[in-house]
Amino acid sequence: MRLLLVEDEADLADAVARGLREWSMAVDVAADGSDALLKLGVYDYDVVVLDRDLPGVSGDDVCRRIVARAERPRILMLTASSEVVDGFALGADDYLRKPFDFGELVARITALARRGGPPASPVLERGELTLDPLRREARRGGRDLGLTPKELNVLRVLLEAGGGVVSHEELLVRAWDEHADPFSTAMRMVVMTLRRKLGEPPVIETVRGFGYRIP
Numbered sequence: 001m002r003l004l005l006v007e008d009e010a011d012l013a014d015a016v017a018r019g020l021r022e023w024s025m026a027v028d029v030a031a032d033g034s035d036a037l038l039k040l041g042v043y044d045y046d047v048v049v050l051d052r053d054l055p056g057v058s059g060d061d062v063c064r065r066i067v068a069r070a071e072r073p074r075i076l077m078l079t080a081s082s083e084v085v086d087g088f089a090l091g092a093d094d095y096l097r098k099p100f101d102f103g104e105l106v107a108r109i110t111a112l113a114r115r116g117g118p119p120a121s122p123v124l125e126r127g128e129l130t131l132d133p134l135r136r137e138a139r140r141g142g143r144d145l146g147l148t149p150k151e152l153n154v155l156r157v158l159l160e161a162g163g164g165v166v167s168h169e170e171l172l173v174r175a176w177d178e179h180a181d182p183f184s185t186a187m188r189m190v191v192m193t194l195r196r197k198l199g200e201p202p203v204i205e206t207v208r209g210f211g212y213r214i215p
Contacts, residue, residue, distance in 0.1 A: 033057025067091030074112035167211040
């Protein structure tokens with residue numbers, strides 16, 4: 001899942017982004033409405049967590065512009081106000097009042113992401129390999145693999161492909177964030193450690209010059 005967090009309170013944005021990354025989400029952060037619109041013009045997101053009270057371009061204006069698109073991400077609005085009807089009228093899909101419980105935020109984001117795509121089982125399976133994104137657990141033959149959040153994210157992208165090949169570019173976009181360096185060895189290192197933890201026989205195949213797949 002790739003997510004855009006639009007929040008002008010730097011400490012709150014940093015804390016929320018770190019927490020969501022622990023849940024294997026790729027998170028970009030925008031500090032104001034203008035920055036949010038720039039990122040929305042470059043990247044595709046599953047969910048936008050949008051504060052209504054933003055400097056410059058307001059959260060309401062950002063919401064209007066997102067809704068005007070033919071294809072758009074789901075919108076979860078954050079508000080300190082008790083007036084939430086306006087947000088729904090603008091096209092927001094859900095709202096959460098500040099201060100909020102982090103667990104509730106994760107639950108609402110996950111629910112919105114599911115609404116944005118085709119119905120899918122919460123547990124991904126392929127052969128003897130299973131991944132439960134909500135519990136952040138991956139097992140092979142019943143053995144807990146003890147994966148890091150980034151390894152879980154990579155494995156999830158590969159499993160969601162249903163045996164198809166995932167290109168290097170798609171994996172970078174879906175499992176990392178805007179700060180990922182496409183020329184670094186980070187992706188290869190994560191795939192290498194993931195392969196080691198998955199054990200024998202090998203699960204992840206390399207399609208030379210293109211990407212990876214779990215057949």
